[in-house]
Amino acid sequence: MRRFGCAIALLGLLLLPASADTALPGFVRQDRLIPVSLNDGSEVKLETMIVRPDRPGRFPLVLLVHGTNPAAGQAFRAAAARQSPADLLNAAVAFAQHGYAVASIMRRGFGRSEGRFAESLSEPCDDRDYLAVGRIAAEDVTGAVVMLRGEPWVESDQVLLMGHSTGGFAVTAAAAGNPAGVVGVLNFEGAHGSVPGHTCSPDHLVADAGIFGRTARIPALWVYSENDCSAPPALGRRMFDAYVASGASAQLQVLPPFGVDGHAMVSMGPADIWWPAVESFLNQLRLPTSVLVELPPRASIPAPMPLNVACTDYFDAYVKAWTDAKAYAWNREGHCSSVTTRTVEEAKSEALRQCVAAWKECSLYAVGQGLAPG
Known part of the structure; x- marks a missing residue:
């Protein structure tokens, strides 16, 4: 009866206006508003981009969770509203090519998702409460997993969480609750509180990672870039050490520098940069790694001159x-x-x-x- 009720609820998913994307032959791309139940009993709809192979059957699910635009003050709300699930499109396509159904969600207050922005950090820079905002973001992640596991194209017991930046912190917080069906977590450059030149309350982030690690029992891979300006690998290693010291199962990979700022590795870089590390992790989980859908060569466009x-x-x-x-x-x-x-x-x-x-x-x-x- 529980599965039947979930299926009925999924019929209420709302489609957003979308056009066919000719750059993705062999895939289904859909934009949706997914209803998610929160801990207080309320419901919000989260904007979601879905990319999956255009063929019958069920596929392991990858839930992608975005980072946070660095704009501050009044400009932040407008910047958050302009964020899109397509910010992580390259990662979505990489997984879909290898036989996964991918859902890129926007948390409350971002993009076209409903609900007020609930991850405010009002404390001074030297006393930030990241634990609270991590748990709030985890509600959105866990709620989306619950809804999407009932889709007819999802293998409900083969779910991966993948988060970038504050999204990496969010999926780590969600993993502390060991959501049903989740078999692995990919934390890309997970951190919080980056301001120009430094990170606010880094010791709090380290302590919070240790708190999440006390209960998390889902295998995880943490990935950082050597030249990340927003989530420095030294901080990532401190958080990782606290996480595993608390009992969590995780691996750490620090990849070579990417561009002028490695924090853009996932959103801007080709998946070839990070896929080998992820592939090894997927093999350990006995999840698909072979290419299922081939894509045509990319269009050749000459670069403008000059360019910085x-x-x-x-x-x-x-x-x-x-x-x-x-x-x-x-x-x-x-x-x-x-x-x-x-x-x-x-x-x-x-x-x-x-x-x-x-x-x-x-x-x-x-x-x-x-x-x-x-």
Whole structure:
């Protein structure tokens, strides 16, 4: 009866407007609002992007959980609302290629998800309460797992949690509750409280990782980049050591530098950078690692000239993003803005907005798989 009731509830999933993505042949891509029950008995709908092989059958589920835009003050709310499940599209496609159904969720207060933003950090920088916000974020993660396990295309007892940045902290908090069906956790550059030049209350993060580790019994892989400016690997190692010292089962991988800031490794970098570490972990869990769906070669787009160092990295990531819903804005001084989001029109508008806000004079250089018209 419980499974029947869950199936009935899933019929209430709301579809968001979406267009076919020709860059992903062989896959189903859907945008949804997923109803999630919270601990206080209330319900919110979380914006979710689903990418899965376009074929019958059930697949292991990967739940992707995003990080937090670094904007501060009043600008934060607007920046959070502009975040999209497609921020982790490259990771979603990498797993879907290997035979997984992937759901990228937005937590409360982010993107188009319902509910007020519940992860506020009002304490001073030297006394941040990360434990509370981690547990709040974990509610969204656990609630999404409960709903998605009932989908007819999901292997309900083969669920992976993968979080990036504050999302890595969120999935680590969720793992402390050992949610049903979850067999592994991927914590990419998990941390919190990054401000320019340092991390607020790092000792609290270390202590909280130890608290989560007291009850977590799900195998985990923690991955950091050597040149991460927001989640330095030294801090990641301290958190990891506290986590496993408390009894949790986990492995740590520190990968070589990526671009100008390794914190963008998952969102901007090709999956080839981190997939070998993940593949080894999946093999240990006896989960799929072979390619199930081949993708065509990416379109060849010439880079604009000149480009600064960061924008060279952004353009490379732009070309490699598996979607039509992307845009690259640029100016002749070599500055840029690159956006991957829900729709082509949204990508064009947001890329131009970001570029003009920072550099005044900008134009669209590329849209989707080719150069911008005109």
